[in-house]
Amino acid sequence: ENMTGEASVAIASGKKRYIFDFHCKVKFEIRDADTDDILASGSLKLPDICSTHHHELEVEVGGWKKKPSNDNAKNATECRDALVKEIRESVKRFVDDFNNMY
Numbered sequence: 001e002n003m004t005g006e007a008s009v010a011i012a013s014g015k016k017r018y019i020f021d022f023h024c025k026v027k028f029e030i031r032d033a034d035t036d037d038i039l040a041s042g043s044l045k046l047p048d049i050c051s052t053h054h055h056e057l058e059v060e061v062g063g064w065k066k067k068p069s070n071d072n073a074k075n076a077t078e079c080r081d082a083l084v085k086e087i088r089e090s091v092k093r094f095v096d097d098f099n100n101m102y
Helices: 074-102
Strands: 002-012 015-031 039-048 058-068
Touching: 015 074, 039 074, 058 074
Parallel strands: none
Antiparallel strands: 002 015, 015 039, 039 058
């Protein structure tokens, strides 16, 4: 949904370091594979995406915007948990790649 934050360049001992600290909110929908109907929806907050301690990435799971039915609750929760895991891994890869390049 949105991303805010800061980025800067620091020079220490003649070496450039690129530093960033971002915050974002991600909206998601879980859809039925056959009908494309929305089974559940919600949002996640990533309050601290930074260049220094990204291996401890916090993801705040908000409540359901559209709550899944009782029949779909277990699958929707598992899907949301898988999304959180993949977001953590993707951010870690991004920060590692960024830090290795700069």
